[in-house]
Amino acid sequence: MSHTEELDNKELWGGGTSPFNAGYGKLMMWFFLMSDALSFTGFLAAYGFYRHNFSAIWPSAENVFTHFPFVHGHQPLIYVALMTFILIMSSVTMVLAVEAGQRMDKKKVILWMFWTIIGGLIFVGSQAWEWYHFIHGTDIGAFELGKGIYTLPDGTIEQTQGIIGRWKEGSNQTILELPWRSEVGNIASEYLTLSGQALTDAMANGQAIHGANLTHNEYGHPLFADFFFFITGFHGTHVFSGVVLNFIIFVNVIMGTYEKRGHYEMVEKVGLYWHFVDLVWVFVFTFFYLI
Amino acid sequence: MSTHHHHAKDFLFTYVFSQDHKMISKQFLITGFLMGFIGLIMSTLFRLQLGWPGESFEVIDMFMGSWAENGVMSPDRYLALVTMHGTIMVFFLLTAGLSGTFSNLLIPLQIGARDMASGFLNMLSYWFFLISSLIMLTSLFVEGGAASSGWTIYPPLSALPEAIPGSGTGMTLWLVSMTVFIASSLLGSLNYIVTIFNLRTKGMTMTRMPLTIWAFLLTAILGVLSFPVLLAACLLLVFDRSFGTSFYLSDIYIGGQVLDHTGGSPILFEHLFWFLGHPEVYIVLLPALGITSEIISTMSRKPIFGYRAMIGSMMAIAFLSFIVWGHHMFLTGMNPFLGSVFTFTTLLIAIPSAVKVFNYITTLWKGNIVFTPATLFSVGLVSTFISVV
Numbered sequence: 166m167s168h169t170e171e172l173d174n175k176e177l178w179g180g181g182t183s184p185f186n187a188g189y190g191k192l193m194m195w196f197f198l199m200s201d202a203l204s205f206t207g208f209l210a211a212y213g214f215y216r217h218n219f220s221a222i223w224p225s226a227e228n229v230f231t232h233f234p235f236v237h238g239h240q241p242l243i244y245v246a247l248m249t250f251i252l253i254m255s256s257v258t259m260v261l262a263v264e265a266g267q268r269m270d271k272k273k274v275i276l277w278m279f280w281t282i283i284g285g286l287i288f289v290g291s292q293a294w295e296w297y298h299f300i301h302g303t304d305i306g307a308f309e310l311g312k313g314i315y316t317l318p319d320g321t322i323e324q325t326q327g328i329i330g331r332w333k334e335g336s337n338q339t340i341l342e343l344p345w346r347s348e349v350g351n352i353a354s355e356y357l358t359l360s361g362q363a364l365t366d367a368m369a370n371g372q373a374i375h376g377a378n379l380t381h382n383e384y385g386h387p388l389f390a391d392f393f394f395f396i397t398g399f400h401g402t403h404v405f406s407g408v409v410l411n412f413i414i415f416v417n418v419i420m421g422t423y424e425k426r427g428h429y430e431m432v433e434k435v436g437l438y439w440h441f442v443d444l445v446w447v448f449v450f451t452f453f454y455l456i
Numbered sequence: 457m458s459t460h461h462h463h464a465k466d467f468l469f470t471y472v473f474s475q476d477h478k479m480i481s482k483q484f485l486i487t488g489f490l491m492g493f494i495g496l497i498m499s500t501l502f503r504l505q506l507g508w509p510g511e512s513f514e515v516i517d518m519f520m521g522s523w524a525e526n527g528v529m530s531p532d533r534y535l536a537l538v539t540m541h542g543t544i545m546v547f548f549l550l551t552a553g554l555s556g557t558f559s560n561l562l563i564p565l566q567i568g569a570r571d572m573a574s575g576f577l578n579m580l581s582y583w584f585f586l587i588s589s590l591i592m593l594t595s596l597f598v599e600g601g602a603a604s605s606g607w608t609i610y611p612p613l614s615a616l617p618e619a620i621p622g623s624g625t626g627m628t629l630w631l632v633s634m635t636v637f638i639a640s641s642l643l644g645s646l647n648y649i650v651t652i653f654n655l656r657t658k659g660m661t662m663t664r665m666p667l668t669i670w671a672f673l674l675t676a677i678l679g680v681l682s683f684p685v686l687l688a689a690c691l692l693l694v695f696d697r698s699f700g701t702s703f704y705l706s707d708i709y710i711g712g713q714v715l716d717h718t719g720g721s722p723i724l725f726e727h728l729f730w731f732l733g734h735p736e737v738y739i740v741l742l743p744a745l746g747i748t749s750e751i752i753s754t755m756s757r758k759p760i761f762g763y764r765a766m767i768g769s770m771m772a773i774a775f776l777s778f779i780v781w782g783h784h785m786f787l788t789g790m791n792p793f794l795g796s797v798f799t800f801t802t803l804l805i806a807i808p809s810a811v812k813v814f815n816y817i818t819t820l821w822k823g824n825i826v827f828t829p830a831t832l833f834s835v836g837l838v839s840t841f842i843s844v845v
């Protein structure tokens with residue numbers, strides 16, 4: 166039996182217990198993932214902090230992500246739901262690959278690894294597509310009010326820094342909807358709007374915004390765009406690294422490296438990473454798109 | 457075998473690119489000590505300035521040359537020295553220098569393993585540490601000087617490259633250096649953890665392990681769970697600095713000009729930073745608590761009193777250290793109710809700390825104490841520990 170050097174060491178020094186019946190490499194992966202999870206927790210907690218702080222004017226995802234490839238019209242969150250489904254399915258195929266590895270079934274490992282990689286690639290591509298539409302924005306765009314203190318038509322004074330007004334539908338850019346609603350008792354009603362002279366005044370030191378980047382965001386508060394780009398970017402980098410790792414292992418499987426080694430533990434290790442990336446996406450999805 | 461070529465190769469792999477835990481331990485020791493020495497010189501210099509402001513010192517002139525006209529330190533350089541001193545002492549000496557030296561040396565020896573689980577990652581851990589040390593030192597010599605917003609690098613001072621001279625390239629290098637440092641710390645800690653879990657010798661169950669090793673294990677776990685949050689804080693800061701985001705910035709004016717940032721809050725950074733910052737206190741303290749446990753027991757010629765209670769209290773301290781970070785932020789305008797919650801959790805740490813001190817004292821009690829320097833230092837640690845806590 167040919168083993169790697171690490172396994173030989175383990176046999177020589179096989180005292181104690183290996184917790185969870187795992188080799189040290191797998192254990193290392195678990196602790197690494199815990200560490201990585203804390204980074205994501207930091208980002209998502211920060212997101213939550215601002216989401217709560219600006220809850221009144223935070224854009225709602227169903228008004229932002231409304232496109233579906235090759236289909237016209239308003240399709241809120243349909244595409245991201247599909248992306249999420251594909252990523253979760255790629256976790257399922259990864260489980261099947263690991264299971265096939267435990268049976269030493271090389272052909273099935275190749276098959277399921279292949280589909281996992283395809284799933285990952287589709288996800289990364291879809292994310293690029295989502296970014297493209299978010300950056301590109303709508304045809305009509307929005308208007309960012311100038312900085313400073315501003316008097317609304319009903320007399321309230323608001324800080325207008327970074328406040329995005331959206332053109333009222335069908336108004337042909339004559340009525341700007343502000344992100345606040347006038348409250349009658351406890352019932353939130355129509356958005357406050359600007360038109361006529363008030364609109365002209367407001368437009369004097371503001372600017373038209375199309376799409377989103379790291380400083381401006383036509384859909385609402387700029388921090389929404391900041392966090393969207395940062396967190397989905399950080400996660401996307403993880404997915405992409407996962408695809409690369411999966412591909413390297415996939416090539417090794419085809420070359421018969423693990424068959425010679427006598428076990429497919431490497432497939433299990435990248436599998437752990439892949440499931441982790443999926444799990445994190447479920448949280449990112451929940452934070453950005455659902456709540 | 458005895459060609460020159462082989463000699464050179466042997467030297468390279470024995471002393472430089474070594475994967476042997478004892479050699480890596482020595483590498484950490486030497487690098488950590490050098491960094492500590494540099495930090496020491498810095499503190500001497502800026503304390504001269506603090507004690508006799510505006511007075512000319514030959515020693516300041518000697519070390520700082522054109523950075524201190526006529527031996528008087530400029531305010532910018534003073535801030536840079538304070539910042540670098542703090543950073544070097546907290547991270548490079550007390551975190552990497554301490555854990556890198558003692559965990560690497562003692563873990564395999566005390567658990568009966570031949571070496572660390574992965575010698576290669578262990579080597580990488582040292583090299584990342586060395587690279588981050590070099591980057592940190594290089595930042596002293598760039599235009600504008602080293603980072604100057606304190607070792608806690610609070611924004612907005614750290615987030616706006618144009619804020620003060622040290623907020624420019626110096627701050628960028630600080631962030632790069634710390635990112636590499638965090639990678640080093642992660643690789644080291646992962647190695648310590650899995651070595652302790654998987655490579656113990658026959659019969660050494662977790663509850664027969666030396667307390668030193670328990671302390672190193674908990675220290676490594678603290679590092680693995682807290683440094684990634686500092687990484688998160690630093691990455692967001694990089695985006696604020698270089699890509700115009702507003703994670704930590706809002707309504708900032710520079711020279712009467714309003715900047716394009718809106719909505720962010722520096723308090724977010726403080727939360728993220730201190731989520732690392734407090735566990736960091738125990739990353740520094742726990743190894744010492746572990747080592748003194750064994751020294752006091754050995755030098756009292758008695759087994760440690762309450763071995764399991766010692767483990768339990770270290771675990772409790774490690775756990776509690778993650779939920780007390782707000783006590784560094786009482787003056788930030790944080791919700792006062794939250795402040796009292798953090799005060800309460802902080803007070804809770806007194807319980808496991810007291811358990812430890814009683815166990816130390818009870819171990820010494822009626823012991824046949826040998827008064828070596830190690831004993832005296834350990835007793836000194838216990839008394840400092842209880843009077844500070």
Ligand SMILES: [Cu+2]
Pocket residue numbers: 733734737780781783784
């Ligand atoms: Cu603290």
